[in-house]
Amino acid sequence: MLEVIKGYKEFKNIELRNYEKLFYDLAHHGQNPKTLFIGCSDSRVVPNIITNSKPGDLFVTRNIGNFVPPFKPDSDYHATASVIEYATEHLEVENIIVCGHSNCGAISSMFKEVKVTEKNIHTIKWLSLGEEAKKEALKLEPNAPLDVIKEDTTKISVVHQLKNLLTYPSVKERVDEKKLFLHGWYYDIESGKILCYSKDEERFVPISKKYATNQQ
Numbered sequence: 001m002l003e004v005i006k007g008y009k010e011f012k013n014i015e016l017r018n019y020e021k022l023f024y025d026l027a028h029h030g031q032n033p034k035t036l037f038i039g040c041s042d043s044r045v046v047p048n049i050i051t052n053s054k055p056g057d058l059f060v061t062r063n064i065g066n067f068v069p070p071f072k073p074d075s076d077y078h079a080t081a082s083v084i085e086y087a088t089e090h091l092e093v094e095n096i097i098v099c100g101h102s103n104c105g106a107i108s109s110m111f112k113e114v115k116v117t118e119k120n121i122h123t124i125k126w127l128s129l130g131e132e133a134k135k136e137a138l139k140l141e142p143n144a145p146l147d148v149i150k151e152d153t154t155k156i157s158v159v160h161q162l163k164n165l166l167t168y169p170s171v172k173e174r175v176d177e178k179k180l181f182l183h184g185w186y187y188d189i190e191s192g193k194i195l196c197y198s199k200d201e202e203r204f205v206p207i208s209k210k211y212a213t214n215q216q
């Protein structure tokens with residue numbers, strides 16, 4: 001905890017000066033982010049760092065495995081769904097990025113036998129959102145090394161989450177009107193490289209300007 005407090009003091013006394021004007025503008029004029037970033041809670045995947053973006057640029061939600069639960073209007077509390085609705089209906093973001101990553105602990109844990117207890121019940125349920133992707137990956141390359149299957153699962157899962165996004169009326173409507181574009185990313189922790197899902201090629205390709213104008 002002391003490390004966090006030390007970090008805050010360094011931010012307040014040194015770093016904050018670099019943001020004075022930006023924070024003044026954001027405080028007085030509000031936020032106007034163009035992109036919703038849905039990433040993994042993993043401490044190694046920091047949205048603002050990997051996109052070199054500033055405060056105010058990204059509306060962010062992170063969860064274990066960067067999953068998007070399908071639209072399900074009931075009486076439960078739905079944090080990710082609420083972020084999606086707020087970002088599309090209120091902020092009117094133009095892009096939603098779902099970003100998976102290498103060495104994902106959420107994906108890895110789906111390949112382990114874990115007993116459900118009161119201490120992990122929510123996590124186990126949450127991870128079931130990646131189950132279909134795991135099945136597809138195992139079918140795709142049944143004899144591949146486990147690391148390859150995990151990487152395939154991560155990538156296939158990103159594509160599934162993009163499909164889940166379209167179950168939200170606020171997303172579907174804006175996508176159909178071409179006011180909103182959905183992007184599937186795969187970030188490699190070690191190299192820092194980002195691949196993006198190409199709908200035309202049905203595979204992940206290096207990110208490029210051409211890709212950015214050709215999304216669903």
Ligand SMILES: [Zn+2]
Nearest residue numbers: 040042104105
């Ligand atoms: Zn992860």
